[in-house]
Every structure is written in C-alpha cells, then in structure tokens.
Amino acid sequence: MRSKIRYQLLDPSAAPKTFKFIWILLFLAVCFVAYYLWIFNPKKGIYDPLTTDKQNPMTYEQVVNDLRNEIDQRNAIISELQKDFVKMELKTEFKAIYPRRPETDHIDCGRILADDKVYLQTVSGKDRVKIVENKNLNMSCSAIMNRILPSGNDLKPLKNGVAFARIVYTDYEMIEKQVQMSYHPQNSFCFAIDKKAPSQFHERLRAMAACLPNVLLLPDEESVDSAGHNINLAHYNCLRVLINKPGWNYAILLQNHDVIVKSVYEIEQIYDWLGGANDIEITPEAGRVDNKKFKWDPVSLKMFRNETGIDKNVLTTSMKFAKGAVQGSLSRGAVDWMVRTVDLSTYINQWNEGSSGVDEQFIQSFQVSADLGMPGHFTDECLKQKRNTDFVSRMSQWMYGSAHKCGSKTVRHAICLLGIEDLRTVAAYPNLMFNKMIPAFDYSIVECTAELLYNRTFLGQVDHPLEENYYAQMVNVLYHKNHLEPNYKLECKPSYTRWAEREYPL
Ligand SMILES: *[C@@H]1O[C@H](CO)[C@@H](O)[C@H](O)[C@H]1NC(C)=O
Ligand SMILES: *[C@@H]1O[C@H](CO)[C@@H](O)[C@H](O)[C@H]1NC(C)=O
Numbered sequence: 001m002r003s004k005i006r007y008q009l010l011d012p013s014a015a016p017k018t019f020k021f022i023w024i025l026l027f028l029a030v031c032f033v034a035y036y037l038w039i040f041n042p043k044k045g046i047y048d049p050l051t052t053d054k055q056n057p058m059t060y061e062q063v064v065n066d067l068r069n070e071i072d073q074r075n076a077i078i079s080e081l082q083k084d085f086v087k088m089e090l091k092t093e094f095k096a097i098y099p100r101r102p103e104t105d106h107i108d109c110g111r112i113l114a115d116d117k118v119y120l121q122t123v124s125g126k127d128r129v130k131i132v133e134n135k136n137l138n139m140s141c142s143a144i145m146n147r148i149l150p151s152g153n154d155l156k157p158l159k160n161g162v163a164f165a166r167i168v169y170t171d172y173e174m175i176e177k178q179v180q181m182s183y184h185p186q187n188s189f190c191f192a193i194d195k196k197a198p199s200q201f202h203e204r205l206r207a208m209a210a211c212l213p214n215v216l217l218l219p220d221e222e223s224v225d226s227a228g229h230n231i232n233l234a235h236y237n238c239l240r241v242l243i244n245k246p247g248w249n250y251a252i253l254l255q256n257h258d259v260i261v262k263s264v265y266e267i268e269q270i271y272d273w274l275g276g277a278n279d280i281e282i283t284p285e286a287g288r289v290d291n292k293k294f295k296w297d298p299v300s301l302k303m304f305r306n307e308t309g310i311d312k313n314v315l316t317t318s319m320k321f322a323k324g325a326v327q328g329s330l331s332r333g334a335v336d337w338m339v340r341t342v343d344l345s346t347y348i349n350q351w352n353e354g355s356s357g358v359d360e361q362f363i364q365s366f367q368v369s370a371d372l373g374m375p376g377h378f379t380d381e382c383l384k385q386k387r388n389t390d391f392v393s394r395m396s397q398w399m400y401g402s403a404h405k406c407g408s409k410t411v412r413h414a415i416c417l418l419g420i421e422d423l424r425t426v427a428a429y430p431n432l433m434f435n436k437m438i439p440a441f442d443y444s445i446v447e448c449t450a451e452l453l454y455n456r457t458f459l460g461q462v463d464h465p466l467e468e469n470y471y472a473q474m475v476n477v478l479y480h481k482n483h484l485e486p487n488y489k490l491e492c493k494p495s496y497t498r499w500a501e502r503e504y505p506l
C-alpha cells in the first residue's frame with residue numbers, strides 16, 4: 001500500500017509543471033524521512049532505491065523502474081520458495097503413501113472408496129486387474145523384511161496382540177501381503193501348509209518363517225481337501241504352537257484366501273469389546289455326526305487330560321453339536337483349554353472319518369457345549385429357539401441364485417468372489433475378515449484393502465469409525481458377560497441389524 005502511494009507521488013506526468021518546485025521539496029522531505037527510517041530500521045541493509053548512490057541522483061523514472069524491478073525480483077523469489085514448499089509437502093506425503101505393485105499402480109482406490117461409479121467401470125469387468133506373479137521374488141531375509149515392514153513406519157505397542165492360524169496352499173505373494181497387512185511385532189502368525197502345495201510355495205514360506213521370529217511354520221504337513229479333512233487338525237496344531245507365544249489374547253482361524261480387513265489397532269479394540277467371548281458362527285448341526293461308529297461323550301473321546309473333579313454326568317453325556325464357518329475367533333483362555341485342559345485328538349480323528357463338511361463342527365460344538373466349560377463359550381439355547389447366532393470374524397456372501405447380485409457378478413461354490421466393486425463393503429462392514437479374494441481373479445481389491453489398512457494404521461485416516469455398539473451387543477458377548485448373574489435372561493435376537501441383513505454390495 002505504501003509503495004503504491006509513493007508511485008503516484010513520484011509520477012511526473014501526474015503533476016503540473018508549475019508545481020515542480022513543491023515536488024522537489026516534497027522529494028527532499030521524502031528522502032530525509034527515508035534516510036531516518038533507514039538509520040533506525042532494524043532490517044538495515046534492505047535495498048532502498050531512494051538512498052542509494054548519492055553522487056548520482058536518479059530520475060523519477062529510474063526510481064520507479066528500479067522499484068518495479070525489485071518487486072518483480074522478490075515476487076519471483078517468493079514464487080520459487082512457494083514452489084519448493086509445495087514440492088517438499090508432496091515429498092513427505094509421497095514417502096508415507098502405500099507402495100503399490102506395478103500392475104495395480106494405476107488404480108485410484110480413493111475414488112472407488114468415494115463411490116465414483118464411472119471410474120469403477122474402468123477398473124472392473126474386462127479391465128479387472130489380476131496379479132502378475134513375480135517368478136523371481138527376492139527371498140533374502142532383508143528383502144522380505146523390506147516388503148513386510150517398510151522403514152519409517154512405526155507401530156505403537158499393543159495392549160494385546162493377535163495370533164493368526166492359517167491353512168495355506170497357494171499364492172505366496174498374497175500370503176506375504178496378509179502378513180504385511182496385519183504385521184505387528186506382538187502378533188504371531190502360524191501357517192499350516194497343505195502337503196500338496198508346490199515346492200516353490202513351501203520354500204518361500206520356509207524363508208519367511210526363518211526370517212521373522214513371529215512367523216511359525218508347522219513341521220508336519222497333512223493333506224487337506226474341500227471336504228474339510230485335516231483342516232481342524234491343521235488349525236489345532238497351529239493353536240498348540242501359538243499358545244507358547246506370549247502377547248496375544250485372541251486367536252483367529254483362517255484359510256488361504258481370507259483377507260483381514262481391520263487394522264492391527266482396530267482388531268485390538270474389537271477383541272477388547274468382545275471381552276473374552278469367542279466369536280463363532282452357530283447354525284444347526286446338519287446330521288453329519290456319526291453316532292453308529294462313534295461315541296461322543298468326553299470319556300469315550302479321551303477328552304479331559306485329568307478327569308478328577310469333573311462332574312460324572314458331564315463326562316458320560318454326549319457333547320452337543322452345531323455347525324458353522326471354519327473361521328472364527330477364540331479367546332486365549334479357550335485356546336489354552338483346547339490345548340492344555342483337553343486333548344482333542346480323538347475328537348478330530350473321529351470327524352476326519354466323515355465324508356463331507358467334516359471341518360464345520362469343530363469349534364462350534366465346543367462353543368455350544370456349555371457344560372464342558374471352554375472359556376468364552378456360548379450355549380445351545382438359541383439353537384433350541386431355532387435362532388442362529390451372528391458372528392463377525394468372517395464375511396462371505398452366499399449366493400445360491402444369480403451371480404448378478406455379487407459385487408463382482410462372479411460366484412464360485414455358491415460364494416461371491418470379491419472384486420474391486422466390494423471395496424466399499426470391505427471398508428464399511430463390521431467383519432474382521434472377508435472371504436474370498438482370489439489374486440488371479442482380481443488383485444486390485446487386495447491392494448486397495450491393503451492401502452485402506454495402511455492409511456488407517458500409518459496415516460491415521462478414519463474412513464469408518466468402528467461400530468462399538470455392534471461388537472459390545474452381540475448375543476455371545478452379552479451371554480459371556482452376564483450369564484452368571486442371577487437375573488440373567490438370554491436374548492437370542494440381537495438389538496442391531498446383523499451384517500448379513502445389510503445391503504450388499506454397498
Ligand atoms: C490412502 O491415502 C492416500 C493419501 O491420503 C489417498 O490418496 C488414497 O486415496 C487413500 N486410499 C484409500 C483406499 O483410502
Ligand atoms: C535381494 O535383496 C537384497 C536386500 O534387499 C539385496 O542385497 C540382494 O542383492 C537382492 N538379490 C537379488 C538377486 O536381487
């Protein structure tokens with residue numbers, strides 16, 4: 001403002017020639033004032049066109065031009081500085097951004113999350129991105145560590161970690177991605193490999209387990225199949241190994257293509273709300289129990305390692321049965337009980353003699369056999385009321401009708417395969433894992449989910465706050481918390497809308 005006024009005063013064309021004398025006086029006065037300002041100015045040394053070169057007085061035009069040049073120069077410097085600043089900001093942000101594989105590099109996960117349907121069209125259907133496997137993946141320990149724990153990303157300590165028990169047979173790079181997505185030094189990862197898996201897959205998992213102290217690989221391998229044979233045994237063997245690891249308060253059972261969709265901090269919070277209750281799907285047993293060949297009471301099952309002090313009635317009465325997803329969450333107390341208080345070998349062997357769906361009764365039956373006393377257990381009361389019990393550990397979308405209702409419009413074995421169209425559902429649902437993502441079908445859903453968790457974990461982004469009310473009001477959680485209270489009444493219908501009744505896909 002001041003310099004603008006000065007321009008007008010110094011502009012000779014604006015003043016009549018007869019007033020030149022007054023102008024000279026005024027100019028001298030201005031010089032005088034400027035001189036004093038310069039003397040008392042703490043920022044002495046800043047260029048002032050009015051005080052330079054006293055021997056060679058300037059014309060008005062020169063002064064004005066000098067001032068203009070000076071201002072132009074400073075503006076140029078300011079704009080350079082501003083550009084540098086923007087670049088620096090971009091750079092620090094760039095460092096923190098989730099590193100993508102090349103084939104998914106062009107996918108803008110943020111736009112899909114923001115429901116940009118036009119954009120979604122360009123990365124789904126025929127433009128769906130499949131994984132391009134790296135045949136020469138560097139399996140040196142430092143290369144594995146660099147992929148799983150990118151430097152500069154610090155994790156806060158957890159009050160309680162998680163133990164992952166996963167049965168695997170294929171897609172090593174996706175398995176390693178799963179470890180990265182849930183990695184925390186306090187978490188433990190146990191893998192049981194299907195004996196039939198290719199040798200390179202075995203070698204790679206061995207390299208990962210040899211490198212990271214909290215990645216455990218079972219030494220004995222069994223052959224698992226789609227009828228569920230040996231699935232329970234593999235999980236049980238993982239639990240036996242995991243119980244020796246400190247630092248976790250829940251174990252979660254998974255299979256190859258189940259993807260955890262909550263960050264390590266979110267999982268810690270969710271399990272805190274479950275408060276020790278196991279999270280297991282409970283639906284009616286489907287007539288698969290072989291009662292002709294086998295007995296199912298604890299004595300016949302050689303279940304309790306020490307039968308002293310256990311009610312005779314409990315020991316000689318057949319346990320109860322239920323059916324549900326193989327995936328589920330068990331409290332540390334439940335795992336400790338399964339491994340140290342009881343021995344489930346006979347129980348597992350008897351089920352392995354069956355013909356189909358033999359793995360779907362394992363944790364369910366202990367969960368509903370309240371008398372056996374597994375910590376965090378539930379009851380069979382809701383089954384008697386013909387109500388299934390909700391669980392949040394796994395989301396899978398059963399689809400018996402048209403595949404058109406699946407986000408990806410693709411169905412396999414009556415379950416929707418997940419595609420990039422499911423990202424919004426993945427981000428919004430309360431479930432801990434989604435089943436199933438197949439890298440050879442759609443890898444961008446895996447990468448966008450990984451980026452989502454990365455953003456939540458390392459960039460502190462909150463896209464969907466956790467629904468505390470959901471977890472804390474689950475039927476099994478309320479039962480666990482209150483069933484020993486004298487006036488407790490079991491309510492089998494939850495007060496909230498179950499995820500399975502929600503809109504799908506979002
Ligand atoms: C993750 O954060 C980055 C940086 O803010 C953003 O560009 C990207 O869209 C986010 N992705 C998701 C899936 O939220
Ligand atoms: C594998 O990665 C390590 C560490 O990043 C590096 O030193 C080594 O040269 C790499 N090996 C190959 C064959 O690229």
Ligand SMILES: *[C@@H]1O[C@H](CO)[C@@H](O)[C@H](O)[C@H]1NC(C)=O
Binds near residue numbers: 306307308309
């Ligand atoms: C079996 O349990 C009883 C009662 O709890 C206990 O007194 C006994 O020491 C236990 N026996 C063994 C071998 O642990």
